[in-house]
Amino acid sequence: LFEERSGIECEVSVAGEMPVDTDSITGIYRIVQEALTNVARHSNATRTEVRLRNGGDELLLEVRDDGRGATTEEISDPLSFGLIGIRERATVIGASVQIEGVAGRGTIVSVRIPLAAKARLA
Helix, strand or coil: CHHHHHCCEEEEEEECCCCCCHHHHHHHHHHHHHHHHHHHHHHCCCEEEEEEEECCCEEEEEEEECCCCCCHHHHHCCCCHHHHHHHHHHHHCCCEEEEEEECCCEEEEEEEEEHHHHHHHC
């Protein structure tokens, strides 16, 4: 559906078990949704990848595109509501977020969701 609406090729990969609670699943979904919305609206990308894998003590989520690359100013802009939303959703599920843009090569949104903390909450 994302590919049809945006015209951007999208590859999704999920590896390993995902032992998370409903709140974390919802948070991960919303983070991916917002990241893909940003790709479609701002990146000028032709391809994006969504990867979720179990890293043992944490889940690793990465949304990567081959677009223009978000600038440092865009990443830190207090009015960038999409990125604010990603950060807020990550905080709710106890995750950390890193956003990197490389001019002409794309943007990477990386999210680390600790499994131990989620197990205590479940």
